[in-house]
Amino acid sequence: MKLNRRQAITAIGAASVTSACATARSMPMSRERPNILWIVSEDNNPFIGAYGDPLAHTPNIDAMARGGILYRNVYSNAPVCAPSRFCLLTGINPESAAPANHMRAEARLPDFIRTYPEYLRALGYYCTNNSKTDYNCKIEPDAIWDESSRDAHYRNRPEGAPFMAVFNTEITHESRLFGVTEGKVSPEDVRVPPYLPDSPEVRRDFASYYNLMEKMDLFVGDRLRELEEAGLAEDTIVFYYSDNGGCMPRSKRYCYEEGQRVAMVVHVPEKWRHLAPVPAGSEIAAPVSFIDFVPTLLSLVGEQQPREMPGKAFLGQNIADPKVYAFGMRNRMDERYDFIRTVTDGRYRYIRNYMPHRPWGQVVGFEWMLRSYQDWHARYLAGELTPVQSRFFEPKPYEEFYDLAADPDEIDNLAGNPGSGSGVLNAMRKALDEHMLAINDNGFIPEGSLLEGYVESRQPGAYPLAQVMALAARAAGGTADEVDALAAELSSDNEVIRYWAATGLLIRGEGAAPFAGAMQAALEAESSPQVRVVLAEGLIHVGRAEAGVTELARLLADSSAEMVRLQALNALTYVADPSTAMPAVEALVDDPGYLGRAASYLARVQDGTFDPHVSLMPPWREPGSQ
Template sequence: MRPNILWLVSEDNNSWLGCYGDPLARTPNLDALGRKGVIYRNATSTASVCAPSRYAFLTGMHAESNAPAQHMRATAHLPAAIPTYPQLMRNAGYYCTNNEKTDYNCDVDVDAIWDESSQSAHWRGRAKGQPFMAVFNSLTTHERFTFKPTPGAVEPDQINLPGYLPDRPGIRENFASYHNLMEKMDAEFGARLAELEADGLAEDTIVFYYGDNGGTMPRSKHYPWREGFEVPLIVYVPPKWRHLSPVGMGTEVATPVSLLDLAPTVLSLAGLDVPKTMQGKAFLGARTEDPREFTFGARDRVDERDGLVRVAMTERWHYMRTYTPHRPYWPEMAYAWRMAGYQDWDAAWRAGELDSVQSAFFEAQPYEALYDMSADPDQLVNLADDPAYAQELARCRDALDRQMLAIRDNGFIPEGSPLEGWQNTRSNAKYPLGDIMALARRAASRDPDAAGYFLAAMDHANEVVRYWAAIGLLLAEHRSPAADARLASAMRSDSSVHVRLVAAEALTPTDLRGEAIGVLSQLTGPDQIQAVRLGALNALTFVAGAKDPGVADTAAAAEQADDLQIRNAGRFLRQSIAGTYNPHQPVFDLQYFLKNLPKE
């Protein structure tokens, strides 16, 4: 006999629950589950946005191990060699249902891995006596429901804002609304737990509640601070199956747990072997593994905005490494900026009304950041340059390096490159990851002694090496005439369009500006793949002005593209160079979105 397993999954929320100590929370059902179960105080997602995170708990594998799964709204190929947990559970006789969200960021056949995945999927469809694995997703707390106020018991004047946000009406309204959405979500899951009791299954079922990624308030979802990754996680194991839990019910666990660990954990609870492709650690069941010290997160392209950030987290420390420091966390991300809080924050920045802490979001990213979560939970003070924390910084650096090598992190591969994918990147022959990481480190940290190193690497046979060499030259404070000449050659004739794009951006401050702007404009065209078009639009957003010939026409053409993200990026670029951008008038193309609704 095997236990039933029930997953209750909420969207886009941090631990805004009474059982986690939130004084404004009205979450009686989940609080009751927490009192009788186990509360995991330091649970984190692997990505700060839903689709890469959901890939990870479907496969037990970091999305960045199988590019382009780490990018938001991408479709990675999932080879047969990477099994999913519902497939393995079904093979063992479980009835597996999903109600209803998938959003797995890969080409997995949903009908092949689930017995049923629909709005009506339920454990009640199983055969008599058959164990079940049932997933219920609540969309109630999804980001989009913050785009208008949600009235309820929590009012804006009750909110205690974090130090990185200014005190503005829209921000307070978003926080209050989200508390009220949490109350609604709690009631939904309370009804689901009541169904379990009514069916006489409560004592045979292990219940998990968790959020799919961090919260949706400004500077959380989409971004690499702790709020983007921190999620609630509660597990209740009934007495019949208590031997499968290494900790007692009614307790709290402070050691880190990753949502990556969910897939191997349910397999362990079912007494099944965990496949070698799974990178998580079972924290319950017959095959429980040693606790973690670190969890890890990634932030890559989100919607129309590019970037590459990796994160290492412990109970106390939050370490961020940005490989694209030439991109600030801002500019406007069209979908998120439908939220009043982002609009108010952006408007206050443009009006010069923010202090240095509140304006940091709109400025250049540091290569490294280290925050002490025990003393600075809002992550306001970057300790990376403080000699007193050099030992801790080195420990986090080393942990992240080892993690990236172990999972064969694909994030350095430009999106759309034929090299992307799990099968292509297993060996150093095609993907010399250690060498690429060393090159990217010297580029992103703006190593002043690396100019010759970057110039030599521009002639490497591997596209990814040339790409990061070009970024190194782009970020260099000073370049030699030889470096500019090599960039010009790459811009005109490199076999990789991604290298051409970076080289063109790098040359915009030189005498070749006109040609470089022309190349970037050409790369926004419909003959290029989406990733290249977005990359070129992002580059133009940072380097082009109203006087650059043709850029306004390029932006206007992008606005008409048959792609929501390109349309949004084009509209922002056009308004920015024209000086007409207003954060209270979001550029998100809502009409196009409603006509072409993607899965969310």
């Protein structure tokens, strides 16, 4: 069999992963190791009885919690699956290896970064995945798993081999809310958070979500019974967790609790109880993040984590001290660009919006398939919402800060008036800055730049992150009197510096008008198409609309890079009169991917036919593919 690049990764000691796996299986195990089973559900918050939800019907997960460990504050690294699954697979933050920080991208893994199945297979584990991958990087599942398919199962392992098995269910996936799921919970039973309209559509989606959770719980019970019937329960450590936060409006894709907080219950049988930090039936409140999962797997099998992994093991032989913070992020989600970083300690959440000129609620075709989103947006357009409910569709503040105990719905932003929480706010600001520097956060690099990548962004002088972060903070959160300093950076030799200087001028809108000439000259000299997009949009807001729209139309029609075209479409979406660019926009309406969705929305808005209730998705697209 011909080996691809991933199969040929060199293991420590010069043996390849493939040969290491074969060698380990041909030799007797030096010591016994536990089997490990991951049961993974999609797109759900802890709408679970064990977490105190009175409407939930989740008896299997509840029973697992009573005999196991319930982790109360567990967070995905991103509020959507693909970047989160990159983190779960590699133990590396997706924003450390752009474009893995974007939804549906193909990051390049350097050869020294190995995935957890590779580590475990080298120790003799039989590793199976059933069956979702969505790893957001250029990796072939068949190269890292013994089997990755809908038929993959630990029962297929060689006799005597320990196993690591993943079973993923899509029962609670966002797409399952495109219809109605009847069950024990009715629309009149649910609580509607104040940031959403209390409408029949919103109530139906909440009720369906609860009823899907009940069905998902049955899947968990089936996997547990299957393990018991195979006589393997006492040899197997079982994790149940969800792959990102929920999928109700303002959940998936958004950096709030409901977008990032997930459920996790771990059952450690008596035989392996020494690998758990607390007795059965306990709860742990200290934050846990997906970045901690691979170090925990390695700790469970007695291996040290590589130094490039920043996470902390929470089970096993190398349990670390409890974490203080869990960090989260968002960059492009589907066809829409945003840039958000966040940190929580389980009591407070701090959010930093590096693109405050964009609203939270940018129309995303797949997301808007939910009737609750459709209803929410339609009521906004009709002027029927309260100020708290309308906020989602309006520009963002640079900073948000919430007391989750007093305000679990995260609607009272204390960033401007934190009161007694000011010390926590300042500590979280500092912690977030330190974290971003420590992981070499690639999020400031525009998508498609040659600077993206774990290795590329670390080349000397390529990506001066501390300087970039200081500039981006001035660009997104600074004052009007800094506009001259931003304009001066348009002549920098570094593409990322120029990008954030241009972004700062764009954010200031008409306030950047005195520098319209400098912006025009910078556009004419600019070699980076990503920077050209931002400069062109900025020109439109400083009295040079014709030049700006013409350039965006050119980039849209002429660029061979899909991401540059998508960035141009996003810019045109926020232009008052993009009419001269509309032929180039309309040429993309039938594109089956992100370009088509963004182009369709813009075209419908411009011709007056946009209706939130009418899908932007191609009719042939499978509903469960996000």
